[in-house]
Amino acid sequence: MTQARLMDGTALARRTVEETARKAADLTERTGTAPCLATVLVGEDPASVTYVRMKQNRCRKAGIESRHVALPAATTTAELVGVLRELSADSGVHGILLQHPVGDHVDERAAFEAIAPEKDVDGVTFASFATMSFGLPGFVSCTPGGIVRLLDEYGVDPSGKRAVVVGRSAILGKPVGMLLLARDATVTYCHSRTRDLSAAVREADIVVAAVGRPRLIRGQDIKPGAVVVDAGYNPGNVGDVDFDSAVERASLITPVPGGVGPMTIATLLEQTVEAAARQLGV
Structure with missing residues (x-):
């Protein structure tokens, strides 16, 4: 048997991000508002720091604003939930990403559920799982x-x-x-x-x-x-x-x-632009 063909996620992601950038530019031109993704990081885990930085760089390339919230490792569940609720209520933020893991002392599920479903562009809330499972409009993981x-x-x-x-x-x-x-x-x-x-x-x-x-x-x-x-x-x-x-x-x-x-990051960016379009009513 011949060797398997490789499924090139890098090439597909590049095309996806290019298309997302075109949509972001069109949205910005029509509304005067650029899509904005807020990333929240608890602690300074090296892998998580690198991953968040990568997402921020990809945001810039796609014409998406990036707002980063860095929290100390000792942040409590209540404090993290408070930050996520504030971002959920901020009309200037269209998508929210909580970088995980967040530490064993934090109730990660409680934190996820503090993200408004319409801004859950990472698809981590109960609401997102339900809409995905029932084939309704929402955001997939x-x-x-x-x-x-x-x-x-x-x-x-x-x-x-x-x-x-x-x-x-x-x-x-x-x-x-x-x-x-x-x-x-x-x-x-x-x-x-x-x-x-x-x-x-x-x-x-x-x-x-x-x-x-x-x-x-x-x-x-x-x-x-x-x-x-x-x-x-x-x-x-x-x-x-x-x-x-x-x-x-x-x-x-x-x-x-x-x-x-x-493709994980490409999907995140794509859903951020989609979330912005919904929230801006276009």
Whole structure:
């Protein structure tokens, strides 16, 4: 069997951001107001600091204003909730991103729920999950949304296919399964406690790995010709899939890095401009 084709998230993200920049410029010209994304960071985790800085740079390239709120690591849940409610009430802010994780002493769910649904461009609130699950207007979780865009770009129709999602997080595993279900896939959720995970993966036409365990999914467990989406990112630029062996059996596969990651940020920017347009009534 020939090696799998790579699903190039970097190239698709570049085109998505270019289109988003055109929409942002048009919105700014028509309303006199540029879309604005507020990022909130608790503490100084190096990876989070780098990620937020990357998002700010991408915002500038897309014609989106970026407002950054840096909070000390000792910030309490009540203090963080207060900041997020203030941003939610600020008409000059159209989208809000709370960089996570926020620290074990903070109730992350309470913080997420302080974000107004119309500004939840990262798709992390109960309201966003509900609207996404019911196919109603709202904002999808950015990584799952980026994954579906990648599948569309490479002509992968989930309808009638068996999709196995390895991972059950509230902002990745669970929502990507719901998005695939909405496309008429038959979805199986697996996780770190699934018995005989290999057997479940071997049945999959589409595998989404999002469990946060390096090289958990091995090539020998990939059904020949399956589509493999690796949403994991572990130290050393290693995904949740053993790429070298999986590429020999899959038909399409995302690299790490350069696959899912760029589409996450592109989706965030796209949804920020969409949120601004809704709030500005255009």
